[in-house]
Amino acid sequence: MKQLHFPSVDPAAQLACDEAVLNWCEQTGEAEVLRFWEPATPFVVLGIGNHAGREADLAECAARGVPVFRRCSGGGAVLQAPGCFNFSLVLRIPAGENPLNAQALHRRVLDAHRDAIRTLLRADVQTQGVSDLTLGALKFSGNAQKRRLRSALYHGTFLFEINFDLMEKVLRFPSRRPEYRRDRGHRNFLTTLPAAVRPSLVAALGGAWNVSGPLEGFPFDAVQELVGGKYSQPSWNLKI
Numbered sequence: 257m258k259q260l261h262f263p264s265v266d267p268a269a270q271l272a273c274d275e276a277v278l279n280w281c282e283q284t285g286e287a288e289v290l291r292f293w294e295p296a297t298p299f300v301v302l303g304i305g306n307h308a309g310r311e312a313d314l315a316e317c318a319a320r321g322v323p324v325f326r327r328c329s330g331g332g333a334v335l336q337a338p339g340c341f342n343f344s345l346v347l348r349i350p351a352g353e354n355p356l357n358a359q360a361l362h363r364r365v366l367d368a369h370r371d372a373i374r375t376l377l378r379a380d381v382q383t384q385g386v387s388d389l390t391l392g393a394l395k396f397s398g399n400a401q402k403r404r405l406r407s408a409l410y411h412g413t414f415l416f417e418i419n420f421d422l423m424e425k426v427l428r429f430p431s432r433r434p435e436y437r438r439d440r441g442h443r444n445f446l447t448t449l450p451a452a453v454r455p456s457l458v459a460a461l462g463g464a465w466n467v468s469g470p471l472e473g474f475p476f477d478a479v480q481e482l483v484g485g486k487y488s489q490p491s492w493n494l495k496i
Contacts, residue, residue: 257466258467258472259289260474262293262479264479265295265296267325268325268488269487272479274409277289277346277409280475282406288465289345290344291344292341292344293342298419301335301336303330308326311430320426322422322426324493326494326495329409329411330401331387336413340413341415342413344411346408347365347407361410362401366383366387366389369397372457372460385437388434394446394447395437395445395446396414396446396449397414416451420442420446423442
């Protein structure tokens with residue numbers, strides 16, 4: 257696996273980069289890819305199937321200057337902000353595996369991340385719901401995926417800081433939620449990882465995925481094409 261560094265502070269470009277890397281790996285059969293990024297400013301990200309006004313308070317977002325974007329993968333709406341440490345993986349779908357078998361990819365990635373973080377924290381990290389990692393009943397990592405025929409994107413967030421005040425203003429209570437959440441609001445459902453483990457987490461995930469060096473030859477102009485034609489467009493971000 258290779259690691260990609262993409263230092264853009266543009267939220268639309270970061271979301272577009274995930275899809276661009278997936279498309280490139282699918283088309284070329286190039287190496288699997290891991291990358292990390294963290295937002296510089298707050299913004300809301302909807303899952304591909306979310307109704308914008310049902311999952312986010314669009315008037316509150318506008319009043320607070322929090323832009324709303326949509327990613328190419330499933331899952332629910334989230335607030336991205338400093339302290340949300342993101343990873344993106346593009347993995348090959350093993351030969352003979354049904355490309356529609358989303359559960360196999362969830363287990364592959366979540367088990368690897370759970371085991372790595374258990375070792376770092378020496379705590380009982382669990383997988384819960386469809387794609388969450390938790391400490392006890394408190395979620396610190398949510399994840400989503402998008403699959404092609406040969407390659408799949410798996411991306412998610414590790415929480416090191418949470419702006420609950422802003423989150424509760426701009427995000428509505430989710431219309432779909434895992435059973436273990438019950439009726440808990442954001443403050444009673446989420447937790448953070450200790451800041452001290454962050455450098456170790458990067459190294460641990462690099463080791464878990466056998467990262468062997470930087471990715472070379474990726475066409476970054478494909479990111480900007482997706483930004484201009486899709487991720488900067490209200491017709492994509494705010495569609496019902």
